[in-house]
Structures are given as C-alpha cells and as structure tokens.
Amino acid sequence: MQANQSIVEVAQKFNLDVTTVDMVKPDVYRLVTRTGEQHCLKRMGYPLDYLSWMDSALHDLRRQGFKSFAWRDPQAPQGKILFEMANPSDSPYILTPWLQGRHPDPTSSEDMIEVAKALSYFHLAGRAVRVSKKGEQNLLGKWPSMLKARFEVLQREVDKAKYWKGESELDLILRAHGDQLVERANKALEILKKSDYQATCKKAEREGTLCHGDSGPKNFVITAEGPSLIDFETLRIDLRVYDLFRLIRLASKKNGWDFSIAQTIVDSYCTVSELTSDEYGLLSVWLQFPGKACRILTRYERATGSKEKSEIIRKLKKAMSVEEKISPFLQKLTKYAKERCN
Known part of the structure; x- marks a missing residue:
C-alpha cells in the first residue's frame, strides 16, 4: 500500500488524479485516472542528459511523420512534463500513454x-x-x-x-x-x-x-x-x-x-x-x-x-x-x- 501511495504521489506531479495503480513489472505501472484515462508510469534509471536526448529524438521522429509509438505528447495535458521524481535522490519517472492492444504473436x-x-x-x-x-x-x-x-x-x-x-x-x-x-x-x-x-x-x-x-x-x-x-x-x-x-x-x-x-x-x-x-x-x-x-x-x-x-x-x-x-x-x-x- 505504501509503495502504491508513493506512485500516486508521483502521478499527482504529472497532474493525474489516479484511482487505480497496477504494477505490470518492477518499476512499470499502469495508472487509471478518475476519468478512465490510462497511462504508463515508468522508472528510468538513466542519466538525465540521455533522457532529454531520447525525448528530443522521439519528438523529431514524430515530426517526420512516424507516430506509431508510445511517448509523451507535449501538446497533451499530461505530456507537458518529461519526468518527475519521488524525491530528489530517486531515479526519474516518465509518463507515456497506455496503449490498448496486445503484443504480437511471434508464431503468427x-x-x-x-x-x-x-x-x-x-x-x-x-x-x-x-x-x-x-x-x-x-x-x-x-x-x-x-x-x-x-x-x-x-x-x-x-x-x-x-x-x-x-x-x-x-x-x-x-x-x-x-x-x-x-x-x-x-x-x-x-x-x-x-x-x-x-x-x-x-x-x-x-x-x-x-x-x-x-x-x-x-x-x-x-x-x-x-x-x-x-x-x-x-x-x-x-x-x-x-x-x-x-x-x-x-x-x-x-x-x-x-x-x-x-x-x-x-x-x-x-x-x-x-x-x-x-x-x-x-x-x-x-x-x-x-x-x-x-x-x-x-x-x-x-x-x-x-x-x-x-x-x-x-x-x-x-x-x-x-x-x-x-x-x-x-x-x-x-x-x-x-x-x-x-
């Protein structure tokens, strides 16, 4: 419960009103908001310079016309912030859209x-x-x-x-x-x-x-x-x-x-x-x-x-x-x- 509360507090920094927190795997969470929106909150143990470069590259990729990927959209209300931290000494968390769908079947x-x-x-x-x-x-x-x-x-x-x-x-x-x-x-x-x-x-x-x-x-x-x-x-x-x-x-x-x-x-x-x-x-x-x-x-x-x-x-x-x-x-x-x- 305490761990979930910590995740809710991080989500609030992204201006999310979260009602449900599901841990998909360690450091990856599916969040459901009061309005039914779903997001993915992920802990990123990487240097901030690399995270900023990654963000810039993916935004440029979108500008080139490729949009088939899950990353923040700065034009969306919850996409304006690149990362937040639970505390100053913690690794950053990023917020991306939660994609509705399934993983591809390698045998198909x-x-x-x-x-x-x-x-x-x-x-x-x-x-x-x-x-x-x-x-x-x-x-x-x-x-x-x-x-x-x-x-x-x-x-x-x-x-x-x-x-x-x-x-x-x-x-x-x-x-x-x-x-x-x-x-x-x-x-x-x-x-x-x-x-x-x-x-x-x-x-x-x-x-x-x-x-x-x-x-x-x-x-x-x-x-x-x-x-x-x-x-x-x-x-x-x-x-x-x-x-x-x-x-x-x-x-x-x-x-x-x-x-x-x-x-x-x-x-x-x-x-x-x-x-x-x-x-x-x-x-x-x-x-x-x-x-x-x-x-x-x-x-x-x-x-x-x-x-x-x-x-x-x-x-x-x-x-x-x-x-x-x-x-x-x-x-x-x-x-x-x-x-x-x-």
Missing part, C-alpha cells in the same frame, strides 16, 4: 509482417532525425570492440574449463559446448572483419540512423491502428540491421528456429526499404555470434552467491539447448541473402 506470420513493416518505417523516419548530440548513445563503429570484449570472456571461461579440469556444472557445460561457441564467435568476427562495416557506419552517419536497440516482439503493441513501438531505454544511433537482428532472433526462438518466420520478417521489412548485400552480412554477424552465452558468462564471472550462480547456470543450459538449431538456420540465411541480392 500476419503479426510479423505488420511488425517488420512498422520497424522499417521507423528506420526510414529515423534517418531524418536531427537533434543535439548531448546525451546521445552512439554505437556506430563500435561493434568490433564490443564483440571482441564479449569473445574474450567466452574464450577465458572455455579455456579454464578445458585446461583446469574443474568439475563444476559450468566446467562440464563448457567442455561439451565451448568449442562450438568459440567457433561461432570466431566466424562472426571474421565476417565482420571482411565486411564493409566501417564504410556502412560512415554512410549511416551521413544519412542519419536511429535504432530502437531492443526491437523484439514484446516491444510492439498491436493496436486498432496497427503496430506501435514501446520502451525506448535502448534508443541509440546504430545500424538498422541490429534492430532487424533483435526481431529475427527473438521471434525465431519462439518458433524453434524455423527459418520461415525469419524470411517473412525480412521479406516484409524489404517491401518498405530494401537491405544492401553488406547489410545481410552484418545481420548474420549478430545471428552467428553467441551473444546470449557471452552475456551469461559475463554475469557468472561477476556473481558472488551460490544461488545467483545456480540461476545463471540454469539460463546457460537453456541457451545451449538451442545451439544445434542455429547452424542450419544460418545456412538458410546465407542462401536466402544470396538469392535476394542476385
């Missing part, structure tokens, strides 16, 4: 067609966004260093498992699967090295590029007007194929890595804006790289308690269970890309 071709098109329109509008660089998150040109750092964690843990002869659950998993993960990581890095990545980044910087950063099905809502994007904490300057990778990977996981859904996504995306041959290669870099395993191993290295480590091991086992399905998937992607580019 119809849903994935609509979502892929919406993502492509988002990227087209994002090319025209021009805002101050202050506070921006810019990852153009940084993929090689990012992936190399993740690979070093993977190689270190695999080497320890192989040469130290430990008998922990982690050791056993990495002795069984580690070489396969290292091989995939090396292949991804080699594709990146041979690609025109830096030239593609320079072109994107000249033309403009905006990336959602976490464009999986759960960050879309299918409304009566069509799909809308939500949750912009990962908004950044980056290549558009990273967003496409996120959508393909997260949808494919739900489909047992059946390539048909991935093909549906790319085909639909390209009806709005075609990919270049080099972009297909860069897309395959992220799909090839065992990023999930690397992130889990990074967490394991930092973990201290046995309970935390056990949970991390459970997630690693789950990640390993899909490894055998990825290689055939990637072979089909390579063939498909060649056919599209010929």
Whole structure:
C-alpha cells in the first residue's frame, strides 16, 4: 500500500488524479485516472542528459511523420512534463500513454509482417532525425570492440574449463559446448572483419540512423491502428540491421528456429526499404555470434552467491539447448541473402 501511495504521489506531479495503480513489472505501472484515462508510469534509471536526448529524438521522429509509438505528447495535458521524481535522490519517472492492444504473436506470420513493416518505417523516419548530440548513445563503429570484449570472456571461461579440469556444472557445460561457441564467435568476427562495416557506419552517419536497440516482439503493441513501438531505454544511433537482428532472433526462438518466420520478417521489412548485400552480412554477424552465452558468462564471472550462480547456470543450459538449431538456420540465411541480392 505504501509503495502504491508513493506512485500516486508521483502521478499527482504529472497532474493525474489516479484511482487505480497496477504494477505490470518492477518499476512499470499502469495508472487509471478518475476519468478512465490510462497511462504508463515508468522508472528510468538513466542519466538525465540521455533522457532529454531520447525525448528530443522521439519528438523529431514524430515530426517526420512516424507516430506509431508510445511517448509523451507535449501538446497533451499530461505530456507537458518529461519526468518527475519521488524525491530528489530517486531515479526519474516518465509518463507515456497506455496503449490498448496486445503484443504480437511471434508464431503468427500476419503479426510479423505488420511488425517488420512498422520497424522499417521507423528506420526510414529515423534517418531524418536531427537533434543535439548531448546525451546521445552512439554505437556506430563500435561493434568490433564490443564483440571482441564479449569473445574474450567466452574464450577465458572455455579455456579454464578445458585446461583446469574443474568439475563444476559450468566446467562440464563448457567442455561439451565451448568449442562450438568459440567457433561461432570466431566466424562472426571474421565476417565482420571482411565486411564493409566501417564504410556502412560512415554512410549511416551521413544519412542519419536511429535504432530502437531492443526491437523484439514484446516491444510492439498491436493496436486498432496497427503496430506501435514501446520502451525506448535502448534508443541509440546504430545500424538498422541490429534492430532487424533483435526481431529475427527473438521471434525465431519462439518458433524453434524455423527459418520461415525469419524470411517473412525480412521479406516484409524489404517491401518498405530494401537491405544492401553488406547489410545481410552484418545481420548474420549478430545471428552467428553467441551473444546470449557471452552475456551469461559475463554475469557468472561477476556473481558472488551460490544461488545467483545456480540461476545463471540454469539460463546457460537453456541457451545451449538451442545451439544445434542455429547452424542450419544460418545456412538458410546465407542462401536466402544470396538469392535476394542476385
């Protein structure tokens, strides 16, 4: 009750008369006002400069004609304030419209067609966004260093498992699967090295590029007007194929890595804006790289308690269970890309 009262007090700072507070997940609340309006109140643990940049970029996106997303509208009564705080030392809260609808079904071709098109329109509008660089998150040109750092964690843990002869659950998993993960990581890095990545980044910087950063099905809502994007904490300057990778990977996981859904996504995306041959290669870099395993191993290295480590091991086992399905998937992607580019 006390927690809800704190949320009501934050909502009042946005000039809302709230009657209902539902916690959707930690730090995210659905608010219902006395007049029946619904809003989403979200805690944002990010620097204020980044929050201001995000806000400016999304307003410019709206001015470019793309309106299928949930963010404050400064023209609306409750959209005039960017953020409020429960107290001066707390993280800021933002208020956005609560979209009436449902998350798209990753197993539905119809849903994935609509979502892929919406993502492509988002990227087209994002090319025209021009805002101050202050506070921006810019990852153009940084993929090689990012992936190399993740690979070093993977190689270190695999080497320890192989040469130290430990008998922990982690050791056993990495002795069984580690070489396969290292091989995939090396292949991804080699594709990146041979690609025109830096030239593609320079072109994107000249033309403009905006990336959602976490464009999986759960960050879309299918409304009566069509799909809308939500949750912009990962908004950044980056290549558009990273967003496409996120959508393909997260949808494919739900489909047992059946390539048909991935093909549906790319085909639909390209009806709005075609990919270049080099972009297909860069897309395959992220799909090839065992990023999930690397992130889990990074967490394991930092973990201290046995309970935390056990949970991390459970997630690693789950990640390993899909490894055998990825290689055939990637072979089909390579063939498909060649056919599209010929």
